[in-house]
Amino acid sequence: MALQAYPDVPLFRYPYTDLSLAQIAAALAAPARVGPNGKSALDNNLAGKVLSFTGPGGPKLAWKFAAGNRVSFNGKEAGYGSLDLDHLTLFAHIVPGTTTAYAVAWDRLSNAATVFELWFGGGPAPRARELNREVYFGSMAGPGDPKQRHQRTLRVEGRGFMWQEDTGNRTVEYYPSSTYSHWVELDRLKDFRGYSAPTDYVQLTEEVYAVARIEAEFSGLLHMHLSDVNRLQQVGLRFGFNGADNLEFYMFRGTGEWLGQIARFEKLGDFSADPLPIPNARKGERRVYRPLATMDKLTRAEVDALVAAGNVHVFDKPSPMAGNGMATSGALAGKQFAIEYDGGPKMEYRFTGPDTLQWAIDGGPVVPARYNAWEMMPGVFIFGHLLEGQPNHDGHIVVVDLENGMATNYHGYLNTPYFANEAGCETLFGKIVGQGIPNPGSKRHERTRDMLGRAFTWEYSPGLNSMHLYSTPWTTSWIIPTADGHFATEWCGSGDFVKIRDQLYFGRWQEEACNGTLGTVLINMRTMHDAGIGYHCGKQGGLSMSAVGAPSRHAGKFDVERFFPVRKGR
């Protein structure tokens, strides 16, 4: 694959170069001398100033600024860039001859300062191209209240903004966590997909926050900004290597749009903001979810062997993802109907019991299977079963509306081009043909944007909780809370959303390059409960279908529909 600065494939599919530290050092040499650039002129107005930083537990650092964007640091002369946001200044530079850089937020009134020390290589990030950072809070020498410090904050948690840089690049940024963020690039990336990354949130004033994400697992670059969330203005820095391995080292001004606020779930009065501390942490270490590293990766032969050995489990044990799930329904037992999918197969079903059925595909042989079903509204069932004998070990997870004659199938299958055990999925729409079931004609369930921008918490089992954020029409993100209600690590995958009836929605997510699961949920917004099915293949659990189910809280909805194009067709 040719290198692309902003890939036209999902970032989790893009083979980012494992740059060596020598390559990185070489790429930093000239920008260290010159300093960051910008689409608009930078302020670079610090000439003549000497800034000496101290802070508890942090290093003593000093910068001496001169004309022509020159700065002396540790006896080395570099080029710097700076931008002012009212009485706050963001300045940045690379330390010449090193792979270290600094970005500093300085309050010129209080002298409070936050220093982001940035370095490539040496860890804790697993690859040299992924920036490391350590954040120090302190103050610059001079008048001011030394007790007035910047601090980590959860005040940004739950907010969402669209920020537009002076480069023209627009990014929807969701902050549903106090340690991660989720972003959607609207211009440089073409598929309007959301991604998640570990993020630092620092409160600088009541209105201005520093937000800094490292695009870990992908390019590894830093995108940070000081944002005045009241005036909706920002100044920022982008630093790191893009997909073409070109160094981006630029500063920007931006303007924002407020997109909404979803609920936070910390105890009222809890403003603590370091929810995932690591005991005896290495410098720069934090809890970063690296799903590809922990994912089982099986070949097609290994998957086939696993299935042939009988390592197949269909609703045969309690699922921690459904400890608070609804009771299964046996009401399909005795029913018989066919589902004719548009552009897909014709499935014939005979439900021989509350958890046994027979299926046939396109008039083929009748095959028995185990299923589970849940009735989420009167006459609407979600059920799932494996298609034993199919070469891709398919699973059908189907919602049937027997009162309206329509069906939607999240058809899961293995043997994707990426990992044989990773679930692929297609959405099939169809009609149900059976005695007493009305013929919907050409009417079908339809994709919906009713869920776009919404967030729901899910309480699967005691101690096992998450929140979904439906961040784009094609992305489902999930965020994990801490025991005290801070939401923290976050990840995401492809999603799809279908309206079944008013307030009843069929959604899914795919854990691509991340555990490989296809997860589905039929969400009833009247009962605030879901029932769903997970389809997964891995070394430990084999090929499986298992229940998903949890009570929910509606955390809120971001107003983001205008940012996403309407895609025609099914």
Added chain:
Amino acid sequence: MDKAATDRRSFLKTGAIVAAPLAMAAPAAALADDGSRARLARLEDERALAALHRDVVRQVNTGDRQLAAGLTGLAADPAHELHIAFADDGRRASCRRTCMASFRTEFTGTSTLEQMHRLQGQGQHEHEEARVLVGEYRKGKDGWTIESLGLA
């Protein structure tokens, strides 16, 4: 099954009736044939069953008995009495006692959510639930023995 469950009131009432003869150490033969013998036998059964039920709680708490996945402890709820229902022949009994049950769940699975919980240092979770310890007992020549136990 005789559903004449022994609630607090009837238990105390029965106990009061039989307490005096026991305290006086009167020989059984001296008891008038007015039903006292049966009531005494029933009281002894109730005491034996209560002891057996307490033993079950103790064994759960010492780890010597596993009643449910993840169950680490039981504490009898003092707000609720032990309820005993005897079968008609008096040879079987069902005992129910509301308890606070402590559970520990280990998130050892490979699901993404479990992995992320472990990453956050939340690989196990402890919680309590109000449950009912249900015991089915049978009386043999050596006294009462457990037929089955469970948490409702």
